[in-house]
Amino acid sequence: MHGLPTNLEEALLGLVREKLFEGGAPLTVETDLFAAGLDSMGIMQLMISIEERFGVRVPESAVTRDNFSTASSLAAMVRRCAAPA
């Protein structure tokens, strides 16, 4: 898992804020991103941004509501994607 930041949850939250949500949105690592307005386009954009920022490949099977529901669950998914097979 080389290359992933130590505080991956916060890094992902920063990415979510930067790419998808208005700057003042009150988001935490446990905020329900779907309740906050995450939609089809946002999920796709987030998936591509994660791949580009963290150098991991997110397989289609990993793009689920559970994995994309919070920054915490995203972090767990990214760690799994980065782990050696």
Add this chain to the structure above:
Amino acid sequence: MTPSPSRAKLRAPLGGCDCYLLALEDLMERSGQGRHVGVTVLEVGRGFEVERLREAAARLAESQPILGAKLQRGLPGAVPVWRGDQTAEVAVEIHPAGGDWRGLAEERLQGQWPGRLRFDVCPASEGFVVLMSWSHLLLDARGVELALAEVARLGEEVPAKPEVNSHALPFARHRSWWQEFRAVRPFLERYWSLRSGRVVSLGGAPARAGRAFFKAVRFSREETATMKRRADPVTGGIFALPWFLAVTMRAHAAVFRARGQESGSLECTISVQGRKRGARGPIFQNQVSQLFFARPLPDPASVENAARALHGQFAAMTRDKFDGAFLVMIDWMRRLPAPLYRRFLRREASGQLASFYHAHTGEFLPGLREFCGAAIVDGWHVPSVPQPPGTGLFFSEREGRLTASLCWRDGVLSADEQALMLSAMRADLLGTQ
């Protein structure tokens, strides 16, 4: 009322998407189709205060000078701008109880009313139906909901937040022509690859006059839950876009089949929002990009397979940053003289690129429970579709209830074809025949 310090100084250049819609409206007006407008239907419960709406509409007009601005096209090569310092009147008209609000909505869809925003209030059996009619030159679907939220806010006695009237463009400009060319390349490549097929629409190629009509299909919460369960294995519960696009494509294909016509190359441009989630503005500016989808060939035998194939196109376009490429392209095109822009659009809209219009605008007014003193019961959008392509199928949800709006131009769909399209849609959504 809240005076705006920028009141006398409004000079708002049109964004790329605004210019695209201006060219489309030009095309519609030249072929006798009227303005490009939409009607948003808002059902509210008892306790609705009409005077509160009047006051809020007046505050909105005062705080948003663009509502009273005039469009100036300027010299050839100049970007059109909104200019003005006049306060618009946002009309609020009360209609007698027992009237036909659907007929009124259809009348408003023809665009023959002054101004760019108006409200009609129709008493209904369990409350009121509020129709907000709007010009597409100023509002996209998200903008419509932001405007309704702003009216709701201005209907409160003490507005807690400042008004929103920014007209900032939704994307960063590139530094050089080379960078811009590289950014726009994914659009050009897909655009030319799609043009290799013969694209058809139910209305046929020539632009022609015809009244705008609609039918709204309201699904119950139980039906909506059934649809979601049915779609979940394909969408993962999160990708509504390819699923509803597949339903729309297949509903159109059913009508082509019934006509005995080949529908091999159905194509559709899907608008995607440029505003970030949670943004309160800008309200009166179109901030959408577009994705260009093609019907998967050979024709998938099921909605599931069609949705999977469209999902693949969606993923590929997102990876290529196609939405950003389209924004750069239409930003370039802002300076096109109107006749040239129309010429480009006629090539695009004459049935060669868009076979129909479609959108799923997601949850309607999420987070807003009340409007001018009454609970919001339901709401959905009804846009007037241009001919060509002459048809569109639009979806939105409110608190677990899906609404579908079938929109068409007079002469494009017969009554039997309307029924067939809606029946095909229901069959795919609910898994019934």
